[in-house]
Every structure is written in structure tokens, then in C-alpha cells.
Amino acid sequence: MASLNSACDSAPDVALHFPTRAERPGKLPHAASLRAAPNPAFLNEGDVLKRLFGRVVADYAEFLFYAWDDEREEVIGAGHAIPAAWDGDTASLPEGWDAVLEARFDQEPPTPTVLCALGITIADEWRGRGLSRRMIERMAEIGRDHGLDTLIAPVRPTLKHRYPLTPIDRYIDWRRQDGSHLDPWLRTHERLGANILKVAPESTVTTGTVAEWEEWTEMAFPESGTYVVPARWCRSRSTASETKAFT
Numbered sequence: 001m002a003s004l005n006s007a008c009d010s011a012p013d014v015a016l017h018f019p020t021r022a023e024r025p026g027k028l029p030h031a032a033s034l035r036a037a038p039n040p041a042f043l044n045e046g047d048v049l050k051r052l053f054g055r056v057v058a059d060y061a062e063f064l065f066y067a068w069d070d071e072r073e074e075v076i077g078a079g080h081a082i083p084a085a086w087d088g089d090t091a092s093l094p095e096g097w098d099a100v101l102e103a104r105f106d107q108e109p110p111t112p113t114v115l116c117a118l119g120i121t122i123a124d125e126w127r128g129r130g131l132s133r134r135m136i137e138r139m140a141e142i143g144r145d146h147g148l149d150t151l152i153a154p155v156r157p158t159l160k161h162r163y164p165l166t167p168i169d170r171y172i173d174w175r176r177q178d179g180s181h182l183d184p185w186l187r188t189h190e191r192l193g194a195n196i197l198k199v200a201p202e203s204t205v206t207t208g209t210v211a212e213w214e215e216w217t218e219m220a221f222p223e224s225g226t227y228v229v230p231a232r233w234c235r236s237r238s239t240a241s242e243t244k245a246f247t
């Protein structure tokens, strides 16, 4: 979990705009890679995500925003965030992605004090061109527009899956020669002023039957145990009829 108090300005790009869903409602043309199902498939199967994400889109359209390509007239990136309550004390940070959504859609949600990032996705053909930085800046700006000056983020380090044997609390300390994070997604957040506050070891949980997990991962799980599944960092724990994964 990381927090960011101020965002930097970056050079404007005449071809791109970053409207919110409230400003551009309705069905929008999305770049093909944004329309495609995520890979791996279980990224769409989180327990809380399936239960509550529709309400994030419906109820918090002013915090959902796009990267809009004027030339192609389509969405090439999307960012999701939601107001959350946090008193600034590391000990009271939400336990992760699931906890932030559960709290917001509670019967009596606490008064929001910060904006919490839920995710940024950029179309394949636009990746690696520095767009993610502008998306994080836009997210922080939307928060400020609503009086939420601090952005917190349950960040999922994008290269962690390549190091499944390394505990996350060691991985987040790995640095390159220039002192920046080895992980590119942590690096991007740190460059914008974010600090890592704590590890959220079970930020989001996906529960499925063994058969479902075998389909999502294209692996076989012949016996109960702990498995490493490909493509994203997560541990999967299987019992006879059910498998859970933590990311």
C-alpha cells in the first residue's frame, strides 16, 4: 500500500484527453486490447470484485476516467479509484483492495478522507510509452477536485510473478544501480512521490473450485497443496474442492 500527496505535472499531449466516465457516459469505443478478457483470466474473478465492482462503476462514475485518443476516437486506457477513509496512521490502513471496497459499500460507510486507486489499465499498443505516469497524475487530480488530497494505492508490483520464491517484503526493497525500485510499477509510483507504507499480503482473494482454477490457469491441480500460478504474482492454496489465491 502506497500513498501520494502531490502529483507532478507532465507535458501535455494534444492527442490525448483524460475525461471521467461522468463526463463521457455510455458505451464507449475501447481499443481492442482493452475490450479483451484479461490474461490471466482469474484477474476478473476476485470474490469482492465480482460482487461490488459493478457498483464502483455505477455509483462512482466521477472517479472512473479514461485516456481518450482523439485521433482514433477511442479509449486507450482506464483508471479506477474510489473514495476511502484513512486517518493517516499506517496501522489503520485498509488491509488492501478488497477491504477498501467492502468499507465503501458497507451499510454505514465512513466519511471519505482520501482517494484510493483501484487500478490502471492501458491498451497493449500504448504500453511502455510513459502513459501510466499521466494516468496516476490524473487520478490524483480527480481526487483533489473532490477535496481528497491524498491518493493511496494497493499497488500490485507488475514483475513480482517473475520472483515467486521471494517474499514480498524483500522484493519491495530491491533496487537498481540508480537507486530506483527494480519493479517498474513501484518505480513509477515512487517517482511521483509515493512512499510504501506497508505490505498487504492478502489484498484481494479469488475463490474458485479446482475445476475453475484449472480453467483459469490452464494448469492441473492434482492434489491439495500450495501452487504458484503463472503470469501474475499469487499463491494458490488448494483443498479437495476449492482453491483460493492471494495477491
Ligand SMILES: CC(C)(COP(=O)(O)OP(=O)(O)OC[C@H]1O[C@@H](n2cnc3c(N)ncnc32)[C@H](O)[C@@H]1OP(=O)(O)O)[C@@H](O)C(=O)NCCC(=O)NCCS
Binding pocket: 118, 119, 120, 121, 122, 123, 126, 127, 128, 129, 130, 131, 132, 133, 156, 158, 184, 185, 187, 188
Ligand atoms: C502496468 C501498466 C499500467 C504500465 O503502463 P505503461 O504505460 O506501459 O507504463 P510506462 O510506459 O509509464 O512505464 C512505467 C515503467 O515501467 C517500465 N515498463 C513498462 N512495461 C514494462 C515491461 N513489460 N517490463 C518491464 N518494465 C516495463 C517502463 O520502462 C517504465 O520504467 P522507467 O520509467 O524506469 O523506464 C500497463 O502495463 C498495464 O496496463 N498493465 C496491465 C494492467 C496492470 O497490471 N495494471 C497495474 C496494476 S493496477
